[in-house]
Amino acid sequence: MGRTLAEKVWDEHVVRRADGEPDLLYIDLHLIHEVTSPQAFDGLRLSGRPVRRPDLTIATEDHNIPTTDLDKPIADLVSRTQVETLRRNCEEFGVRLHPMGDIDQGIVHIIGPQLGLTQPGMTVVCGDSHTSTHGAFGALAFGIGTSEVEHVLATQTVPQTKPKTMVVTVVGDLRDGTSAKDLVLTLIAQETTGGGQGYIVEYRGDAISALSMEARMTICNMSIEWGAKAGLIAPDEKTFDFLHGREHAPRGVDWDAAVEHWRSLATDDDAAFDKEVVLDAAAVEPFVTWGTNPGQGAPLSADVPSPEDFAEPNQRVAAQRALEYMGLTAGTPLRDIAVDTVFLGSCTNGRIEDLRTAAALIEGRRVAGSTRMLVVPGSVRVRLQAEQEGLDVIFKRAGAEWRGAGCSMCLGMNPDQLAPGERCASTSNRNFEGRQGKGGRTHLVSPEVAVATGVLGHLAAPSDLATV
Amino acid sequence: MEKFTTHTGVAAPLRRSNVDTDQIIPAEYLKRVTRSGFEDGLFAAWRGDPDFVLNHPAFAGASVLVAGPDFGTGSSREHAVWALQNYGFRAVVAPRFGDIFRGNSGKSGLLTAQVEEKTVIAIWDLLDTAPGTEVTLDLLERTVSAGVGLAQVRDSFDIDDYTRWRLLEGLDDVAITLSHADDIDTYEATRPSYKPATL
Numbered sequence: 001m002g003r004t005l006a007e008k009v010w011d012e013h014v015v016r017r018a019d020g021e022p023d024l025l026y027i028d029l030h031l032i033h034e035v036t037s038p039q040a041f042d043g044l045r046l047s048g049r050p051v052r053r054p055d056l057t058i059a060t061e062d063h064n065i066p067t068t069d070l071d072k073p074i075a076d077l078v079s080r081t082q083v084e085t086l087r088r089n090c091e092e093f094g095v096r097l098h099p100m101g102d103i104d105q106g107i108v109h110i111i112g113p114q115l116g117l118t119q120p121g122m123t124v125v126c127g128d129s130h131t132s133t134h135g136a137f138g139a140l141a142f143g144i145g146t147s148e149v150e151h152v153l154a155t156q157t158v159p160q161t162k163p164k165t166m167v168v169t170v171v172g173d174l175r176d177g178t179s180a181k182d183l184v185l186t187l188i189a190q191e192t193t194g195g196g197q198g199y200i201v202e203y204r205g206d207a208i209s210a211l212s213m214e215a216r217m218t219i220c221n222m223s224i225e226w227g228a229k230a231g232l233i234a235p236d237e238k239t240f241d242f243l244h245g246r247e248h249a250p251r252g253v254d255w256d257a258a259v260e261h262w263r264s265l266a267t268d269d270d271a272a273f274d275k276e277v278v279l280d281a282a283a284v285e286p287f288v289t290w291g292t293n294p295g296q297g298a299p300l301s302a303d304v305p306s307p308e309d310f311a312e313p314n315q316r317v318a319a320q321r322a323l324e325y326m327g328l329t330a331g332t333p334l335r336d337i338a339v340d341t342v343f344l345g346s347c348t349n350g351r352i353e354d355l356r357t358a359a360a361l362i363e364g365r366r367v368a369g370s371t372r373m374l375v376v377p378g379s380v381r382v383r384l385q386a387e388q389e390g391l392d393v394i395f396k397r398a399g400a401e402w403r404g405a406g407c408s409m410c411l412g413m414n415p416d417q418l419a420p421g422e423r424c425a426s427t428s429n430r431n432f433e434g435r436q437g438k439g440g441r442t443h444l445v446s447p448e449v450a451v452a453t454g455v456l457g458h459l460a461a462p463s464d465l466a467t468v
Numbered sequence: 469m470e471k472f473t474t475h476t477g478v479a480a481p482l483r484r485s486n487v488d489t490d491q492i493i494p495a496e497y498l499k500r501v502t503r504s505g506f507e508d509g510l511f512a513a514w515r516g517d518p519d520f521v522l523n524h525p526a527f528a529g530a531s532v533l534v535a536g537p538d539f540g541t542g543s544s545r546e547h548a549v550w551a552l553q554n555y556g557f558r559a560v561v562a563p564r565f566g567d568i569f570r571g572n573s574g575k576s577g578l579l580t581a582q583v584e585e586k587t588v589i590a591i592w593d594l595l596d597t598a599p600g601t602e603v604t605l606d607l608l609e610r611t612v613s614a615g616v617g618l619a620q621v622r623d624s625f626d627i628d629d630y631t632r633w634r635l636l637e638g639l640d641d642v643a644i645t646l647s648h649a650d651d652i653d654t655y656e657a658t659r660p661s662y663k664p665a666t667l
Binding site: 015029036056064117122143146147151154161248254293315318432433 | 630655
């Protein structure tokens with residue numbers, strides 16, 4: 001019987017397999033940032049172990065990095081200590097680091113693909129749950145905890161029990177005004193936050209093939225939000241075109257050998273998945289979350305649901321709590337919800353294509369007087385590219401704030417936070433209580449919905465802008 | 469890592485589902501560079517509420533947390549495990565856990581006992597009736613038990629064999645893997661030349 005893409009990549013990385021033990025997997029690329037690594041480096045020091053393969057390891061500063069006053073030291077002393085600790089650790093252990101101010105600094109999941117380090121058929125890990133982003137290249141990529149970060153630093157391997165496999169087949173074509181973000185939010189609402197648990201998910205079908213690499217990264221990024229171990233997409237010509245010529249992409253005969261191998265990774269026709277989900281892209285509408293987990297979402301045309309709408313007692317209680325926290329009343333049209341802040345950025349939607357889409361939509365329009373809009377590029381290179389294309393001018397002319405690169409308001413470890421009760425339409429990945437600041441209220445949206453919402457001052461679809 | 473064989477302690481009912489790692493410890497508390505001192509951040513957004521379960525005198529000193537489905541979803545922060553341990557928890561009982569959280573727990577010595585939802589509800593009800601009741605988790609037998617007589621709740625829990633063995637022995641993963649260093653050397657010799665390097 002044939003094998004799936006995930007199984008092929010898995011099998012190619014098994015260093016050791018023994019009865020009753022998890023497989024020991026070799027890791028091709030280990031990404032590091034300042035938040036989840038200090039205790040791992042401490043562990044190495046305590047046991048006198050070196051980093052086994054610094055040449056397969058790369059670090060950047062992203063979670064704590066301010067997006068204003070970039071020429072000054074980090075004002076928050078605890079944040080500064082964490083960043084300085086990473087610098088010392090990278091220096092001591094010989095790990096390549098792209099610090100604040102470096103042209104290749106940025107969100108860890110943006111810079112891997114940007115540098116051409118993320119390639120098909122690889123295993124990629126990082127102490128960050130959105131590592132699933134790299135699956136868009138046909139890599140097996142997943143988030144790990146700090147103990148595992150130490151394990152990978154010391155051994156370049158990680159013990160893993162093989163998950164089950166699932167395929168999400170997306171048929172049809174996305175309609176105008178909808179995007180990969182709407183698609184994945186629709187999927188998560190349907191499958192719930194635990195629906196992918198225990199699975200590696202392959203996304204395929206015409207609607208997936210039609211997506212750009214950047215949109216595929218948006219889909220794979222959100223795999224963890226419905227509990228999946230990883231999400232991946234078979235590499236194709238778009239993948240190869242994206243990679244060709246990038247700094248760390250193979251060259252010459254190496255390129256030819258690599259592409260030949262990458263083509264062989266696609267799921268075999270006779271391979272079997274443990275589960276299949278089918279989704280119709282044509283039925284996807286602009287989609288927003290109303291609650292406090294990514295599964296609590298609805299089409300923008302709907303009303304805020306009532307807890308009574310949910311069959312399961314747990315879901316009813318969760319919905320009740322979510323409405324209280326979010327300050328929403330059941331039955332209110334989602335479009336009537338006024339928004340204080342719009343955040344465009346993050347490893348979900350902070351790439352150049354997201355900024356281009358948003359800029360095209362906001363050009364000639366203004367952010368509503370009652371609303372502030374932050375535009376935070378995912379990396380320094382994304383920022384520079386956008387500035388070269390004049391996108392920064394478009395955003396600023398519309399009244400949006402143009403910021404430096406980093407994770408920013410996605411999780412508010414830097415000064416970009418919501419105030420208690422402040423309501424935000426955010427292109428990021430998590431609407432958890434307090435995620436963007438204590439008491440902050442988050443609605444997850446696509447870049448298109450973010451712009452329409454910013455201009456109109458309430459949750460809105462791009463089509464609502466026709467008259468503005 | 470401290471060995472875990474059996475533990476008996478006061479259990480606190482956390483009647484919520486989808487307690488993500490941002491709830492267990494918000495991002496602002498993740499800036500420390502040590503492995504200790506995270507107890508202040510545990511459930512930080514809820515601790516200020518006098519009605520929050522951990523503020524109830526009967527649950528002071530709780531070392532077992534009994535939570536709803538999808539406990540520990542979201543971020544990979546191992547700080548969530550450390551915060552629970554720093555506070556004094558040795559085990560969490562829930563019907564389903566976030567994958568990364570569960571993996572992290574196994575590495576740090578926090579037992580995650582997966583049981584059927586009806587068992588969680590039965591323990592919650594028992595703790596409501598008799599706050600301060602102790603719950604016993606026996607990793608050798610893979611059982612959770614609480615209460616006596618007619619009110620007793622007893623069930624088996626799920627945990628994979630390998631994690632169970634490592635917890636029972638208190639083993640360090642890195643040392644186990646380094647005992648297979650030859651296998652890693654052999655594998656590395658076969659890696660294709662086109663794979664990227666960062667240096």
